Amino acid sequence: MGHDSIDVQVAHIALVGYLKIKVLPMANNTYSLSFPSSKDKAFTFKYRQNDTLFSSAPVPSLFIQVKTVVKEMIYALGGMGVYHRFRNRQNLTVVMFHRVLPRSDIRAAGADPEWTMSTDTFRACLKFFKKHYCPISMEQLATAHVMKKELPACSLLITFDDGWADTSEYAQPILDELGLSALVFVAGSIINQTRPFWQESLYHLLSSQPDGLAKLQTLLAEHQVSISHDLKCAKDEEGIRTVIRQLGNCDHSRLNAIAQSLQLESDLPPSMLTTEQLKNLTVARHSVGSHGMSHQPLTTVKNPQQEVSEAKEILTEQLGSNASVNTMSFPHGAYNKDVANICWASGYEYLFSSDSLLNRMQNSNKKNRIWGRIHISERAITDMRGNFHPSMLATWLFSRPSGTLLTK
Template identity: 35%
Template sequence: MSVAKNVLRKLLYGVGMFGLIHRLRNRHTLTVFMFHRVLPKQSAEYQAAEKEFTFTVEGFGQCLDFIQRHYGIVSQADVTAHLNGQQRLPQCAGLITFDDGWRDTLVHALPELKKRALPAVLFLATEVVDLQANDWWQDVLVELIAQEGGLSRMESAIEALRASALDPDKKSVLVGRHQPAEDYAFRLRRVTATLAAMDESQRQAILQPLVSRSPGARQMLNRADLDLLRPWITIAGHGHSHAPLSHHPRARDDLATCRAQLQAIDGEDTVMSFPHGAYDQATLQQAQAAGYQVCYSSDPTLVNTTRSRSTPTPGQTLLGRIHIPENEWTCDENGIAAEKLATFVFFRTIEQ
C-alpha cells in the first residue's frame, strides 16, 4: 500500500497536480518555514546534532529550491508592511526563518540563501552572542535529557542548588522536585526555564558534572557575526535566554532584555517568536507590554493573508510557522523528495 501511495504521490506531483492545488488553495496564504541548524553531513557537528532540528547542507539547498519554485519569497519587512496595510503579499507567499542563533546559520545556511538571492529572518536568543562557553547550555541539556534518567538527574541537581541557596531572590527562581501528576513535557519546560533564569556560571556548575564533552568550536553566533548576516538575514527576537516563556519565573524581564538587545544591534525590536513554541494568554500580554507587535508561534498553520488582524489582542499579531525536518516525512533514499515535501506543507490548515 505504501509503495502504491508513493508512486501515486510522485505521479501527481510530476504532472503538476499538487502544484495546481497549491496555487489555488494557498494563493491567499503566507507559509512561514522554520529551520534551526544546517551542517555538512560528514562533519562531527552534524553527527552530534539533534537530527529533528538539523539539515544537511545539500538537503537544505534542495529544500530552498523547492520553496523558491512554489512560493513568492518575502522578507520580514514585507510581512510587517502587509500587516500594517501598506502592501499586499504575493500569492503563495513564503517567509524563511531560523531559530536560536547557531553559528552554522552564518557559515552554512547563508551561502545557500545568497546563491538563490533569498531573504530570511533569524529569531535570535539574544543572550547567546555574549556567552563565554563554546557549547550552548541548551544543547548540553538536550544531550543530558536524552540519557536514561537524565531529566530526573537534572531536577535533583536543581533541587540541591535550591536547598543550598541563601539568597531569597535566587531561591525563588529554582524549582523543586516534580509532582507525580506532572507530565514529561511540562517537567522539561520547567527545568529549561529554571536554568534559563540563572546566570551562566550557575548553569555551568550544574551541567558540567553531569555531561562530559570534548572541547570544540563555538556553537553560537557572537556579536561580530551579526553584521555578516546582513542584508540577507533580518534579526528579530527569540527571548533573551531562550526559556519557554510560559514557564519562566521572570518572563517579563526576559522579554524586555531581549528587546533592548535587539535595539542595540539594530534588529527588528517589535518582532519575535516564542522559544520552544511555548506561550499562553499571559505570555502574549507580556510580549505586547514589552513592545512586540508581531509574534510567531510554532503552531503549524498557514497564515491567512486576507484575515483582519484584531487578535489575540489589539495591536499585536500572532502568526503560525511550519517546522521543516529532513527525515522520512520529506525525504526518500536520494534526499529531499519534492512530492513528499509538497504533501508535508501544501495541505496544512489555513487559519480562519
C-alpha cells in the same frame, strides 16, 4: 489516454481530494497502478521495488510504497502544484528551521535530528520554495501589513529559531547564493556563547558517546541535580527526550553549568552566534528578531516582561542603536493571552508562534495578530537513505490548515 489528459485528470484528483487506485502485483517485484477515469479508462504506472526510492533496508510495506509512489506521480505530473496554487494563493506560509549542518561537521553527529537539517536538504528546500512560492522578506511583510497591501500569491517567509552559529556558517551562504532573505530569532543570552543550550548538550552527550549515561550521572551528582526518572531509559531518541523533559523541572543554572563543563571538555566549535555573525546577517539583508532572553518558555518564567524587554535591549545593543527589533518568536512555542499582551506592550509588533497554520492574508492588517509557522523536519521530507523528495515536502506544506490567530 494521452499525457495531457493524464495531467488534467491527476490535477483534478488532487483538487477534489480523492484517488481511486488499483494495485496489481506483476513479475520482478513490479506493481501496476491504475487510475480510473470517468470513462473507466486507466493509466498504468509500473514501479520496481528495488528502485532508488526504496532501495534502503528495511523495505517499506507495500502500502507505504504505493502511497509514496502516488505522491511522486501526482507531484511529477503537476497535480500538487495546481492544488497549491489554487488553495494557497491568499495564504502566507511561514516556515521554521533551527540548525543547518553538513554531515561532515563534527557537531552534526550528536545534534538532535528533529531540529537539524543537512545543508544538501536545506538547499533543496530553498529551491523548492523558489519554484512553488513567492519568497518574501520580513520587511515586505511589515510593509504590506502597515500599508494594508496584498502580498504576492503563495507568499512564503523563511525563519530560524534560537541563534545557532551554523545559521551564519552554513544556512546564510546558501540563502545569499539563491537570493533569499530570512528572519532569524535569537535568544538574548546566547550571543557569543560557546556552549549550546543545555538540552542540546545533554542530547549530544547521550546520543554520541558510549559512556554518556555514566558521565551524565556523575555530572548530575557533582552539580547536585536530582531526577526521579530512571536514567537507564536514555538508550534511544525517545528515552533521551524523556530524560531531558524531566530535567527541565530542575535548576537551569546548574544544567547550564553542566553544559559549560561538557563544552570545555570537548573539541566542538562554538555553538551560538557571535556579535560579528549577528551583524553580518543584517548586512546581508536578513532580519533579526527576539527569541526571549533565557530561551525558557514565557509561560513558566517568573517575570516574562523582564525576559522580553531584556532580550530586546540586548539585541538592539548588539546590532546598533538604529536597529529595530520588533519581531519575536515564542521560545518552545509556548504562549498565552497574557504573554502576547506583554510582548506587544514591550514594543514587539510581530509575534510568531509554532502553531502549524498557514496564515490567511485576507486579515493581514488586523492588530493583535499572531503568525503561525510550519516546522520542517528533515525526516518528514527525505526517504530512509536521506534523499530529498519534493513530493514529501509538498505534502508536508500544501494542505496545512489555514486561518488567523488573534489574541484579544
